Amino acid sequence: MTSLNRRSFLAGTSALGLAAIAGPAFAQQGFDFGAPMTDMPAPDGPLRWLDSGDQKGVFFREFLANYGEARGIETVYDGLPWVEIATVVPLGVRNESAPDAFALPLDMPPAVAIDQGWVQPLDDYIPDIAEWRAGFPTGSFIEGVNMRDGKTYGLPFTSDRRSSTLLLFGREAMALTDYDPSPENPLNWDEFRTAARQITENSGGSVYGFILGGAQVNRWRDAVLSLASRAGAHYGVSGFVTGFDFSTGEYALNSEEVVAAVELLLAMRDDGSTFPGLLSLNAPQARAFTAQGNAGMILQGPWNVPLWEANNPEFDFGFTWTPAPEGADGKTYVNTLPSAANMMFLNADAKNPYHAAEVFRLMGTVEGQTAWANVVGPSDPAIFPAANEQAEMSERARAVIALQEQQVRATPVPYSASTGFVEVARAFQMPTPDIAQTVQGLFAGQLTDVQGELDRLNAAMTDALEAAIAEANAAGADVSREQLVFEDWDPTTDYAG
Secondary structure (H helix, E strand, C coil): CCCCCHHHHHCCCCCCCCCCCCCCCCCCCCCCCCCCCCCCCCCCCCEEEEECCCHHHHHHHHHHHHHHHHHCCCEEEEECCHHHHHHHHHHHHHCCCCCCEEECCCCCCHHHHHHCCCECCCCCCCCCHHHHHHCCCCCCCCECCCEECCEECCECCEECCCCCCEEEEEHHHHCCCCCCCECCECCEHHHHHHHHHHHHHHCCCCCEEEECCCCCCHHHHHHHHHHHHHCCCCCECCHHHECEECCCCEECCCCHHHHHHHHHHHHHHHCCCECCCHHHCCHHHHHHHHHCCCEEEEEECCCHHHHHHHHCCCCCEEEECCCECCCCCCCEEECCCECCCCCEEEECCCCCHHHHHHHHHHHCCHHHHHHHHHHHCCCCCECCHHHHHHCCCCHHHHHHHHHHHHHEEECCCHHHHCCCHHHHHHHCCCCCCCHHHHHHHHHHCCCCCHHHHHHHHHHHHHHHHHHHHHHHHHCCCCCCHHHHCCCCCCCCCCCCC
16 A cells, blocks of 8 residues: 655645455445435535544445445545555644545554544534444443443444464365364364464474464464453453553462463474474464465454455365363453544544544444444454344355354453543553563563563563552553452443443
């Protein structure tokens, strides 16, 4: 995709080329936009929309154009890499030239954008907004995230109920083992390790049992925390709550579950079952080696399904749950049910707020959600389960969404306890090495003491949190560690507060 430079973006021009994205053919033809939701004012220039592109661009470029034809308004869609969004959105807000609707920079909690006056509520624009919100799944609107003082901010149109560590495997490679995994028949940790060894040995070393994009450091965090969660650990998974147990108010990065998960990966390395050079591979490269038959199993996400179906149609593959120890059946976790990265917000200085809000409203209907699901499938699932059920996608894609409905749960959100934790998030200094770097170092042999390194990290995280809370309170946050204990959290269900 050709990205816009900052100057042309701020001038409001659109020079993007359409990315060649693997996925279903566009399926919006004949979408019924219906009558306008209210008496719409005359357009004030084009309706402008900014997000991070990729498959969102495939959908919204045409959806917005069709909407514009139905409503008599020019539309401009821009998709930028996240690194550019982090620059152009704040600059556009300051210069009063930001689009009508935009995604927030990844490191900006929505509460900050609300406090700083970047965005405005939808309540003045969407009629019967409480009824509209009621159509979403429980947990879609969260106080401190996309709700503030009863007002509605932020469109939660995609679900983050995704695991980035599903076990995906080539069936030809798996046929070299004693196992036949499926969503109904997942592998436990011992079987996972044994299958990797059998693939490597029974292929004569031409296929390695397991691969990971080890140069992409977050893959180590995701793999270990998910494996440990399946063993029964439960905690936050990003930012200052990475490894934080909301039941106890303590970090658990040195728990027996995390230690055992790291030791499982090290044992597979020592068995000779892991792909040589995986420490130099990123996630897409690891995915490609799997489809080419060079590796038998990979821990990655549901986006592999449509990518492989489109780009490697001859590759016969299956998927199952993230492995768990025998007898364990823990969940894996995300921070919120709605995907924060895909959430869209209404510019406080929008020139066409009614039109932007009407697009938000349409994307909060079964029809709009189904149109989205027809294009994107399991990569970024629609937040409405009914839309995923109705959408045109392969049975395998539908099954991977269903599996994640069973495996993935949403944790408590610190900002729902107090928006003062926004200041904590700003002040928090992640220790170095963090959990991802620690596991990567252990796998590479640069570090050797698993328990000792995780003890060090756990203590460093605790110290960093205490320092961040002190700094935040000095700035007027008025928060305490005790507020991060959610005694009513049942880790087997989504936390809805």
